[in-house]
Amino acid sequence: MGRDMATTNSWPRQSLSSSRSQFRDSCITLAHGSGGKAMADLITEVFVSRFGQGSPGPLNDQALVDLGPLIKRGDRLAMTTDSYVVDPLFFPGGDIGTLAVNGTVNDLAVGGATPLYLTCGFILEEGLPIDTLIQVVDSMAQAATAAGVQLVTGDTKVVPRGKADQLFINTAGVGVVPVGVAPAADQIQPGDVVLVNGPVGDHGAAIMVARADLALDSDIPSDCQPLHRLVDTILAVCPQVRAMRDATRGGLATVINEFAIASQVSISLDETQIPIRPAVNGLCELLGLDPLYLANEGTLVVVVPPDQAEAVLVAMRSHPAGHHSQIIGTAQVESPGLVTLHTGFGCDRVLDQLIGDQLPRIC
C-alpha cells in the first residue's frame, strides 16, 4: 500500500458541496501525485470526505480491522482484487465507480462470502477534470453504501498525460465465508441445474452503444448491481449450492465453459430459456455478435442440485436482483468439458470458449 492515500477504517465524512468548494483545482496535475500539499488536499477533500465513515481518525498506511466480529460471521476470509479500465467512463446504468465497487463485491459474493471491506487504488491521467473524478468517487461511495461495504483504505497515483486513459481504478475486497458454504466451479455433478438471474448481455451492449464510434441510439442500461444479497437469498434455501459466478468478461458462455471444464461435465443450455432483451438481440444482429459472449456486471449464474432447482428459482425471483431468473440448462455426464446450446430452431450446436474479443462481421 502506498503512502499516498492510506487511511484507517474510520474516515471523516464531509458534505460534497463543502469539500468541492475547498478543493479549488479544476483538473489533475502531476502535483496531485507528488506527495506534497496538493496531494494531501486531494486525498482529504475528494477521497476521505466521501469514503470516510463515522468519527474522524488518523490517516495511516493501513486500515485496521477487528477480528472478533469477523470470526462470528464465518470460518474463512475471502479476498479478491480487480482492476477497472472502461471506456467510456460513464454509461447508461453506471460508471467506472459503480463497476469498481459492485464488481469486487460480486467477486466475493459468488464465493459465498459476505463482502465487508474494499480498498481502492486510483491511477489518474494528468489533465483529468476534477469534476469527473468527483463524480466517480461519489458513485463509488453511493455504491458502497448501497452494498453495505466500507472503502477502508486506498492509494492514488498520477501519470503524465497520454500514459493512461483518464482514470483507472483497482479495488480489492475482503469478506467472510459462513461455515459450511463452499460453492466452487469444480463441484458440479451430472444432473445439476443451471440458473441465471436475468437478461444477459446488457452491460456489453450498453458500453458498445455508449461508445461514440457506433453512432447508435439505444436505451439499454448496464446491469451493474451488487449480487451478494441475492446470493444470501439463494444460500438461505440451498446452502449446498454447487457453483456460482458472475458472468463478466466473456459473458454467460464463458462462465458455462469454465464450469464444464472445471467439473468435467458437459452442460446443455436451452436457448429459448435464456433471457435476452430484444434491444440487445437487435444490436447483436446488427453487428454480427453473440449476446451470450457479451459482458455483464450484475448477472449471476448458479448451479444447484436438481431437487433444489425450483426452490432456488422461486427464491431468486422473490429478490429484486432476480425477478427475471430462469432455469437455463443442465449438466450431463457425456462429453466432459463440452457446452452445447439447444437452439430455438430445434438443433444443438457447440457453444465454445471465446477466442480474443468478439469482432463485428463485415456483412
Place this chain on the structure above:
Amino acid sequence: MQYVHEFRDPTKAQGLIQAITALGEQITAHRPGPIKIMEVCGGHTHAIFKYGLEALLPGTVELVHGPGCPVCIMPKGRLDDAIAIAQQPGVIFTTFGDAMRVPGSHLNLLQAKAQGADIRMVYSPLDALAIAKANPDQSVVFFAIGFETTAPSTALTVLQAQAEGVTNFSLFSNHVLVVPALQALLDNPDLALDGFVGPGHVSLVIGTHPYDPIAQQYHKPVVVSGFEPLDILQSVWMVLKQLAEGRCQVENQYTRLVQPDGNAVALKAMAQVFQVRPTFDWRGLGSIPASGLAISPAFAAFDAEQQFTIPGKTIADHRACACGDILKGVKKPWDCKVFGTACTPQTPIGACMVSTEGACAAYYNYGRRSRQSTPSAVKPPVQTSGPSPQTRPTTGELSPAEPGKIEQYC
C-alpha cells in the same frame, strides 16, 4: 427485431424439411447421392451453423461451404501489404473488425497494432472518412475488403471524400467479385456440385442476371437466398425442385430485397470509382482473372496503392493448409491435417479459421472440433410426421466428403 421471428419458426422448418427429404429421395432414386449444393456466401455458412441446419437436412442433401467469406479469401501477400501501409509513419489505418486477425506471412493487424502501428477498427468506411477529417495532419487509409456487398459503400465514401475536398484519405482496395470466382470454381475439374444457393446481399447490389451464365453455360441451378434459416431451407428446396424437374435457372428466393437488375445507384457508384483488375489473387484459389476491383485512374488520389510503396508479393499458402480445397468444396474442414490441432481460431493457419464465417471456424465453433471429439454435439433432427426422413448421421459418424460422380440433371 420485428419481422425476424417469422423466418425462424421451427414448425415451418419441419414442413420444409419434409419437402426437401421427399425431393432428395426422388432425385437420388435415379443417381448416386448425396446432392451437393454450395452456399456461396459466408453469411449463409454462419446462419447454417448458428441454427444447426445441417443436422436437420436429410442425408441425401449435402451443403458445401463456398468461398463467400471476404476475409477468408484475402491472400497473405495483401495482408502484408496492408501491414506495410499501416506501419508507415503518419498513417492511421482503419479496418473492419474481422480483418484484424487474418494472418499475413509474419503478422496480423492486431499484432502490428501491438507493435505500434495506429490501426483502428471501424464499422463503416464513413467512420474512416470522419477520422480523416478529424486528423488532417495524418494520412488515413481504409482497408477496403468485401464483395459487391461492401464495395458500393466504399465507392460512395470516396465520392463523398472528393466532394468534401478531403485530401488525407485513401483506400487500399481489395474488393472482389462473386461471379468470376464462381466461374473459376466451375471450371475446376475437381469440383462436384449440383447447384448453388446464391448470395443475398451481393445480389441486392448486382441483381440476379449476372448468374445467368452459371445456369445457361454450366447448367447449374442458382437460387438467390436470404439469410434467415427458413430462407436457406426454402432455397435448398428450390434448388432441389429445379433438379427434380430437370431445370437450370436463376431463381430469386430473397424477393423481399433483391431485384433482378440490382441497385442502380450502387452499381453506378462502383462503376465510377472502381475498375476491374486483370487478375486478383484469392487465398486458396489462386489467381482469378477479372475478379478484383482497383481504384480507377480518375480517383488515383484516393488509391493507397498509388500513395504508398507496398511489397506487392505473392506469398504461397501454408503447405499443410487445405483452405483451397475446402473453399472449392472438395474437402471438408476435418479432412485437413491441421484442422483443430495446429489450426484453431486461436492460432489460425488458413483464413477459413479466422472469420466466424469461414468454413473451418464455423465447424470448429458451432459444430465439430473433429469427427471424433464431439459425438454428442448434434442431437437427432426435428422429427417430421410421416415416413422417417433419412437423416444425417451424428457428428461422430460424419464421413469425409467424397468427390463423387454426379450425374448431370441439366
